[in-house]
Amino acid sequence: MSALHVPDALRIGPYALSNALMVAPMAGVTDRPFRQLCKRLGAGYAVSEMVTSRKDLWDSLKTSRRADHAGEPGPIAVQIAGTDAAMMAEAAVYNVQRGAQIIDINMGCPAKKVCNKWAGSALMQNEALAEAIAAAVVQACAPHGVPVTLKMRTGWCNTHKNAVQLARRFEAVGVQMLTVHGRTREQGYKGEAEYDTVAAVKQAVRIPVVANGDITSPEKALAVLRATGADALMVGRAAQGRPWIFREIGHYLATGTHLAPPLVEEVRQLLLEHLQDHYSLYGQASGVRSARKHIAWYVRDLPGGEQLRRHINTLEDCQAQYQAVADYFLRLGQSMERLPQPPNVMESELDRLAEVAA
Secondary structure (H helix, E strand, O other): OOOOOOOOOOEEOOEEOOOOEEEOOOOOOOOHHHHHHHHHOOOOEEEEEEEEOOHHHOOOHHHHHHOOOOOOOOOOEEEEEOOOHHHHHHHHHHHHHOOOOEEEEEEOOOOHHHHOOOOHHHHHHOHHHHHHHHHHHHHHHHHHOOOEEEEEEOOOEOOEOOHHHHHHHHHHOOOOEEEEEOOOOOOOOOOOOOOHHHHHHHHHOOOOEEEEOOOOOHHHHHHHHHHHOOOEEEEOHHHOOOOOHHHHHHHHHHHOOOOOOOEHHHHHHHHHHHHHHHHHHHHHHHHHHHHHHHHHHHHOOOOOHHHHHHHHOOOOOHHHHHHHHHHHHHHHHHHOOEOOOOOOOOHHHHHHHHHHHO
16 A cells, blocks of 8 residues: 655754654653654654643752753754743753753643643643733743744634644744644543644645644554644554554554554563663652553453552562563563554544545
């Protein structure tokens, strides 16, 4: 089968991306070890976890870990969040001075602890403030030659989808790329993402637009590209425990054929290397606990995965955790050579998107 749809390689300011597949910034997930792994497995770009604009928290251990980019291939993109234009501008410069090459503004996070402080997607309710923040960050980054991007949702609620209006305002003040998650803040992560609004944003602006939300398979990736005309795709939750989804999508878009699922032994090595990097960043006490979710994601659909998850949750030692994972995959490899093929997107959903594209 011939190539289907390979988006042109993107540029963000002076930076040329290797491809148009991106890792979404996810709090507690998209740390340096995870970003590096996704890039190794086919992602062309990754944005850091959200970093606060509150100056009193910049020296905290949590923020310092989120801002750790040691050994990470560029461009280094850091996402900042806050509600005050001057503070956001100052936070942008602070992160640029610590190695950020691209600054991304968070107007997409739906978490209550963020939105209750009027940050994240809550900013979409106040278009004047949202524009002022974007303008201040762009102006602060301009002397450093650092481009600014922005991630948002379709709107605050179903009756107030204002992504198109905001997109025009953000473009006008100098934002160089927009990512749109196809849900409102009200939806959180419930229901299905819609792509009509993403398509409308793409039609309304000249800067690159990235589609995000429910991109869970190569077929879905192609359908979303066709339905939205987006310049790139951003994958979030579907990459948790399946970071090779980027190479699967890239291969499918280029050839129209599927890669075979990864070998069990390859996944074993990937996960063990991921754990070593994770422990190195977080240390023993914190690392053994924060690694549990990653392990659970890797094995959630595998034989014996639930038993391993329960066992892992009882362990408080990194070496014991590492060995339990190593032993599990050795046993799994004795019964299967490759991971099972993941379930595909429902045909009805693909048909619906095909109608939108037509």
